Amino acid sequence: MKLPIVAYGDPVLRKKTAEIDEDYPQIKELIVNMFDTMYAANGVGLAAPQIGVPIRLFVIDASPFAEDDDEDQSLKGFKKVFINPIIVEEKGEKWGFSEGCLSIPDINEEVFRYSDVVINYLDENFEEQEIELKGLAARVVQHEYDHLEGKLFTDKLGPLKKAMLKSKLDAISKGMVRVGYKMKFPLEKKKR
Structure with a gap:
């Protein structure tokens, strides 16, 4: 099920999120819905706060980048669920890349980030993983x-x-933007 994506200005996007465990209600359904929502919006990643849920969960499918980058084939099939992730280490050179965000449509800006990261997380089966990317x-x-x-x-x-x-x-926070996916705008005037 495709869920509305929360737009810039909603307080949920500014909250530090809570850890969850395998007893979190309907977690499998939530993960499926997050992937559906992300794909419908042509995104490569989606975090739970972006659908209004302040928990430590995000999903990624970076395969579309593999189509654009013949050199970096590590992105092909890079589809993962990250529960309760902790960045263990950020290293390497910082480099710029034009980033966008489904919660901030129509804005792309060059952002500098570390080239390498080590992250510890639980996968969708709540099994601990650690990878370097x-x-x-x-x-x-x-x-x-x-x-x-x-x-x-x-x-x-x-x-x-x-x-x-x-x-x-x-x-954007007032809903004065056109997007091809469902969004929830925090300051949108209600139509009477």
Whole structure:
């Protein structure tokens, strides 16, 4: 089932999320719905806060990046569920890449992130995993992990760039943006 994606300005996107265990209600259904929602919006990652659920869970399918990048075939089939993740280490050079976010449609900006990341997490079967990722895979994981910490990619921009984007961000929170997927806008005026 496709769920509405919460837009910029909703307080849930600024909350640090709570850990869950295997008794979390309907977790398998939630994971399926998150993948459905992400695919419907043409995303490569989706964190639970983006659908209004403040828990430590995100899903990723970075396969579309593999189609664009012949050199980095590690993205082919890179589809994972991350429950209660902890970034153990960020390392390597910081590099810039134009990022966007399903909660902040129509805004893409260059964000600098570490090239390598080691992350510990539980998979969809609540089995502990730890992997080291590089390049775009590391970037997608860092972006989604930030959502669990109540951070957005716009937080990584300089003050001038943030000021330049303020009116666009305000418009998004009011629902004054066209998107091809269901969204929930925190300041949208109710139609009478």
